Amino acid sequence: MKILVAVKRVIDYNVQIRVKEDGSGVHTDNVKMSTNPPDDNAVEESVKLKESGKVKEVVAISIGEDKAQETIRKALAVGADKGIHVKADNYIEPLGIAKILKKIVEKEKPDMVFLGKQAIDDDCNQTGQMLAAMLNWPQATFTSKVNLNDKSVEIVREIDEGLETIEVNLPAVVSCDLRLNEPRFASLPNIMKAKKKPMEQINAKDLGVDLTNRIQQIKVEEPPKRKAGIKVANVAELVSKLKNEAKVL
Amino acid sequence: MSVLLIAEHDNSKLKPFTLNAITAASKINGDVHVLVAGANCENVTKEVASVPLVKKVLWCDSPNYQNYLPENLAPLVTKTAEKYDHIVASANTFGKNFMPRVAAALDISQVSDIIKVSSPDTFIRPIYAGNAFATVKSNDKKKCVTIRPTSFDPAEKTGGSAQIEKIEAVNVPNTSKFIKREETKSERPELGTARIVVSGGRGLESGENFKLITDIADKLNAAVGASRAAVDAGYISNDHQVGQTGKVVVPDLYIAVGISGAIQHLAGMKESKIIVAINKDGEAPIFSVADYGLEADLFKALPEFLAELNKLNTIQK
Numbered sequence: 001m002k003i004l005v006a007v008k009r010v011i012d013y014n015v016q017i018r019v020k021e022d023g024s025g026v027h028t029d030n031v032k033m034s035t036n037p038p039d040d041n042a043v044e045e046s047v048k049l050k051e052s053g054k055v056k057e058v059v060a061i062s063i064g065e066d067k068a069q070e071t072i073r074k075a076l077a078v079g080a081d082k083g084i085h086v087k088a089d090n091y092i093e094p095l096g097i098a099k100i101l102k103k104i105v106e107k108e109k110p111d112m113v114f115l116g117k118q119a120i121d122d123d124c125n126q127t128g129q130m131l132a133a134m135l136n137w138p139q140a141t142f143t144s145k146v147n148l149n150d151k152s153v154e155i156v157r158e159i160d161e162g163l164e165t166i167e168v169n170l171p172a173v174v175s176c177d178l179r180l181n182e183p184r185f186a187s188l189p190n191i192m193k194a195k196k197k198p199m200e201q202i203n204a205k206d207l208g209v210d211l212t213n214r215i216q217q218i219k220v221e222e223p224p225k226r227k228a229g230i231k232v233a234n235v236a237e238l239v240s241k242l243k244n245e246a247k248v249l
Numbered sequence: 250m251s252v253l254l255i256a257e258h259d260n261s262k263l264k265p266f267t268l269n270a271i272t273a274a275s276k277i278n279g280d281v282h283v284l285v286a287g288a289n290c291e292n293v294t295k296e297v298a299s300v301p302l303v304k305k306v307l308w309c310d311s312p313n314y315q316n317y318l319p320e321n322l323a324p325l326v327t328k329t330a331e332k333y334d335h336i337v338a339s340a341n342t343f344g345k346n347f348m349p350r351v352a353a354a355l356d357i358s359q360v361s362d363i364i365k366v367s368s369p370d371t372f373i374r375p376i377y378a379g380n381a382f383a384t385v386k387s388n389d390k391k392k393c394v395t396i397r398p399t400s401f402d403p404a405e406k407t408g409g410s411a412q413i414e415k416i417e418a419v420n421v422p423n424t425s426k427f428i429k430r431e432e433t434k435s436e437r438p439e440l441g442t443a444r445i446v447v448s449g450g451r452g453l454e455s456g457e458n459f460k461l462i463t464d465i466a467d468k469l470n471a472a473v474g475a476s477r478a479a480v481d482a483g484y485i486s487n488d489h490q491v492g493q494t495g496k497v498v499v500p501d502l503y504i505a506v507g508i509s510g511a512i513q514h515l516a517g518m519k520e521s522k523i524i525v526a527i528n529k530d531g532e533a534p535i536f537s538v539a540d541y542g543l544e545a546d547l548f549k550a551l552p553e554f555l556a557e558l559n560k561l562n563t564i565q566k
Binding site for chain 1: 319320341345350354361377380383384385386430431441494513519538539540543557561
């Protein structure tokens with residue numbers, strides 16, 4: 001079996017983002033970038049399935065500017081076999097990303113596509129589901145457990161009410177939750193070896209898909225700030241304030 | 250043209266967040282039609298029809314829709330969407346699961362997780378885990394929109410009498426199968442909808458010490474939350490996690506105990522109406538969003554807090 005795992009380069013989750021004064025977006029210059037956290041879980045699970053012998057090949061793909069290759073190299077360093085970089089310099093909405101991934105799926109013919117449940121920059125939570133719909137494949141979103149069979153995969157999903165178990169036929173799209181596994185760190189020798197692994201480069205505009213963005217970003221602003229509160233001296237004062245001032249008790 | 254909203258339910262009862270989504274849908278266009286797809290879900294259609302903001306209920310009953318498998322539900326929504334300008338659902342694990350499939354089938358770029366309707370084509374949505382708000386305009390002819398339920402008040406439940414129209418099921422692909430659902434059982438209110446949430450962090454130091462939190466939650470009829478650090482340390486199960494990677498909560502009162510206030514936690518609770526922080530580190534970032542901060546050792550403060558609450562004659566429900 002073969003897995004295509006999609007990874008996205010985003011602002012590191014520990015960075016306090018800053019909104020640009022002109023409202024055009026957030027500052028990204030000289031800001032630490034990393035792999036989107038649940039995409040790390042997607043890579044880890046793909047590699048684990050390869051180690052179990054059920055999967056023969058893991059192909060990592062990223063779409064974006066040249067630096068997206070760093071994100072692919074990181075996946076190669078923890079065990080992916082081959083990289084595909086689809087070069088695109090502008091922001092592409094999830095709809096366009098899913099169209100690109102569909103093209104690559106048609107070429108690479110994987111049995112499963114793994115990716116993170118959501119990117120922590122635009123917070124859309126769409127790409128996996130859109131890709132599955134375009135391919136007419138079933139999907140498993142918010143995956144926290146994977147049990148791979150020959151022709152299907154049993155999945156435990158994180159839902160608002162608790163946990164749900166489903167079985168989807170292969171081929172399928174699996175979007176991964178942070179609780180799926182504990183992503184490993186790449187060792188230095190493996191980082192060196194990853195530099196020799198093959199990386200294919202494709203230009204997004206050569207794929208023949210419509211990448212026109214449909215959503216116009218009018219402005220980006222800071223959320224309203226909470227007014228600074230007060231410190232209370234003791235528990236009695238706290239309860240009295242909650243009862244008489246805030247009137248929530 | 251009208252708005253098509255997809256109801257979330259368990260085949261016998263409507264899920265409360267659908268009422269919040271109805272309010273949001275009515276701000277896009279007053280002609281709100283609600284699709285109830287399920288198995289033997291007639292009671293749900295009656296419940297929806299009595300919501301005054303709802304103008305029409307579309308009822309599709311088939312065993313294929315019993316467990317809302319997105320492979321089955323999305324084709325029905327896609328077909329029903331032909332007559333509508335907006336297709337709307339809650340941005341929870343229900344709506345997030347099927348709506349992008351509908352959007353892809355209709356070649357629409359979905360607008361996810363909106364917190365405000367500025368006009369029928371312009372919406373405000375949080376990005377970067379709520380650290381920025383983006384105003385976005387959809388240029389698609391039809392629009393697929395998911396709604397953050399906690400950002401809209403629930404619609405009135407009774408007094409309406411919308412017409413209920415039965416619609417035909419469509420073919421399903423038979424590529425997915427529901428096996429089971431294990432709902433987290435709790436005597437306490439649900440974290441996502443509770444009026445009061447009491448949350449504990451790494452400062453609790455152990456799972457046993459979470460009893461200090463649950464005792465207060467029980468006294469206040471509150472839900473129990475936790476920070477990612479407390480969940481990762483194994484003090485409490487992950488369905489209690491509040492934050493960017495857990496649940497976003499907007500209660501009337503949020504009490505954060507032994508939680509430092511990492512960006513990822515603040516993203517899940519900073520819209521709460523009143524925030525209380527109890528922490529022994531006076532410099533902890535949680536105090537910057539707290540209305541009332543108590544700099545104290547939680548192991549001393551929590552028993553005192555419970556004693557003070559016991560002295561009160563009444564506590565609002």
